[in-house]
Amino acid sequence: MMNKVVIDGHHLSIEDVVNVARHGYLVELSEDAKAKVEKARALVDKFVQEERIEYGITTGFGKFAEVVISKDDAKRLQRNLIVSHATAVGNELDAEIVRGIMLLRANALSKGYSGIRLSTLNTLIEMLNKGVVPVVYEKGSLGASGDLAPLSHMVLVMIGEGEAYYNGERMSGAEALKRAGIEPVELVEKEGLALINGTQVMTSIGALALYDAINLAKASDIIAAMTVEALRGITDAYYHRVHEVRPQIGQMKCARNMLRLLEGSSLTSRQGEIRVQDAYTLRCIPQIHGASKDAIEYVKKVVEIEINSATDNPLIFEDEMRVISGGNFHGQPMALAMDFLGIAVSEIANVSERRIERLVNYQLNDLPAFLTKKGGLNSGFMIAQYTAAALVSENKVLAHPASVDSIPSSANQEDHVSMGTIAARKARSIIYNASRVLGIEYLAAAQAIDFRGDFRLGNGTDAAYKLIREEVEHLDEDRIMYIDINRASKIVDSGMLVKRVEEAIGEIEN
Template identity: 45%
Template sequence: MTELLHPGELTLAQLRRLSGTERLQVALDPACRTGIRASAELVRKATEGDAPVYGVNTGFGKLATTRIAKEDLAILQLKLLRSHAVGVGDPLDERVVRLILLLKATSLARGYSGVREEVVDTLLALHNQGLTPVIPCQGSVGASGDLAPLAHLSLPLIGEGEVFYQGQRMPAAHGLERAGVKPIKLSAKEGLALINGTQVSTALAINALLATDRLFEAAVISGALTLDAARGSDGPFDPRIHAVRGQPGQIACAAAYRALAVGSEIRKSHLEDDDRVQDPYCLRCQPQVMGACLDQMRHAALVLVREANAVTDNPLVFPEQAEVRGGAVEPALPGHWRRPLEGEVAKGHFGGELVSGGNFHAEPVALAADGLALAIAEIGAITERRIAMLVDTVVSRLPPFLTPDPGLNSGFMIVHVTAAALASENKSLAHPASVDSLPTSANQEDHVSMATFAARRLQPMLKNTAHIVAIELLAAAQGIEFLRPLTSAPGLEGVLRLVRSVSPAMMQDRSLARDIEAVHHLVAAGDIGHAIEAQIPALQALRLA
């Protein structure tokens, strides 16, 4: 089955499919080709005139005042790709690179970049034929576009650089020959359009967002299981409490916690004899904390889907007769944008305007990624507090450190230390990347977003928090063992069976390292939520797409 790409209309659900483990075949909506041709023709005409056009017949960045001879315009674009391919570090994950290819292709296909159809079609051919450009993960400051990583993405289009193909890393020329893809020769502006854009930052952030979605659901479930293991009150989840505050994420989370608790024998057993007035915050404030995280995730999704559909290179190409179209969730551009200041626009008798601007600045992505980092850190932070509560017999009223024979056995004592170490590490990683900026290009590019790092650092944070949630699932499952023969709610019993399928109860000390990794795999793969979400609609309401 072929996935049809409508430039400017990508949805989060479609991005989830496209970034999945299976590489889908894609095709471009034919309706967009007229716009691509019109903008490419405008650039062609501009090269025949005498007016200076940034990136077409001038140098780049601080060298924008340097005019380039007409006979050198093609070599200018070739040298641009070669000079900017200076990334370092490990290659980006294949799934991220696939998404970058698609975002770059659909952005160019919006028809405001002045590239030929051949460029867009070759990007899609790399994707469809299983050719994955080798992109070092470091080297972008998230302004003037993701220059270095996008240069590495683009070199294979001209038969240079490296690709992964059929599990092997090889020179791009060799990979293209084996896959039957013909390299292209760049025309005016095409190299600049390829490397100027936010597609690397955006793909990294979307990839993390989709993983946060799965993690969040697992953390809600593990928190509900801990609530039962600690015989906590369900009073704090009363819908009236959350309605009067009005925060949508909080309301949705409270509904999920209530649904997860339905039918618990453990809960029924202590309705009459519980002498505690209030539970600790890590139990009763779950809707407030997790709800705020959910709202942050939903906001990030809105921003990142906009950016996935955006045109973010420079200069932009506006044919005279073309209607300026916004993206899937963006309004049309205000009319005054059609009248830039003198010197920012190239005008001539070539049927349109080439307008220099700053859409390549990835500040929206940086702030969205920083918001996601805070949410991921907070999910882990409150989860770690629940683990600490479970091993504290004074608060949980369970055996010390969740072992029936404390002293001889340490139980979950050091397992909690691991969770604390990971939660603390996340605090450092959560520091906002967007507040940092170093001028580049001889101070021409004097404020940058650091969006690429902001998005890239989310993966280690996700891994840390997924391990913390896995530890909570193990600890809560252990706590439930001391309450048997009473059962938890039916949905939570399904989660317990899944946990116990990879980790038996621990009544005598053993290394839990493998158990933690096994449950971590269930969390990261989304299996915790998948095990029960079909029977609990309130959980499905927490998903982003």
């Protein structure tokens, strides 16, 4: 039996988004949602028959809201909306992001506030279930009035236009629908606007980025613990009372993680045994990682609300017989959250790179320079640290907030926009860079541990060490390093590292 996710506009989880977007789960509309969608559509049809002036139903869009459209031109209006708004440029969004967009748009429509026909919504779900993936370009959204441009590329395929992938092959949207056995849609009143006026592009990118950031935050604790062992770090700094007197939630979680990961280690030290205190990059791991954990938790709350929200305009309140123009399409909540996510993950990478420096710099430790026995003949981890430094420097540029910018559009009708989709894309790039930095630290920590001779690793770090040694052997002589970095980073960003360690010691707190 195929795995599936039932949507009703209220109960979608971040894990559901990941399962549909990445793992191909099928999507089904709940019976309650079907009834709500049909009731809202009935009200739209009633207003159309009465020729009432309602934004986006019998009027133009944006600054053209004052232009009344005749009943005869209503269908043409919806098609014109899609083809004129499909102006996105740049690289194609990954298939998983597009699948996430389709799921999130379907879930928002299933709430019954958008006025779309049930048959049109079912077409979108059928495309998702049969593997028709529209070609959607990444740039062109201002993040207010929704993600108009990129969402229009999704809808182009629904009407038999644009381009799509089917069974991994790129083709016209019409051909993709034909091969999948799906009839193209002829949009009617309100439907074009219902499909494109929402925050689903920034939210799809953001939800997947958030999921990866949670994994990365857990992995950073594991890898940092290995570095603590490699540098004979002092565990007293993680003592619970230190953190209880400054009860920041993420900080306390990280301190608990560190002690559990390092429990049983023969490599760690106590205060005064080797040195009185460690450098900040070791001593302050709970404070630094913990602050990022708290930021990620805030972002999680925002994303969980957004994936179950009606974010288009106007909204149909069938029970009150009202159509109201509002601003739920404005991406400001997601924009701020995505900027915050990018900053939080940048800091995880920043401190990881500083730990790498402490591992490779013989002036800061008692290990061979650059973690190689024959320095000079071999460069060891010298240039791997360069790569980490380059990545964190790039992250500093990417972490500049997008949400503080706004450019008016639509003849100043839309005079403040969020840039939330740019913020989400930047956060995703930062997460990619951070996973590579952590991959380099993972390799360097394992290499340094190897120089310690007889030792017993902690209950959690032992599982992490064994995992990396299954994929990458100790560096005796210089070899092509990018291969090792890619392998280590894949272990990190795939979730394999967290899974292996959690099998050994239980859940890592985030």
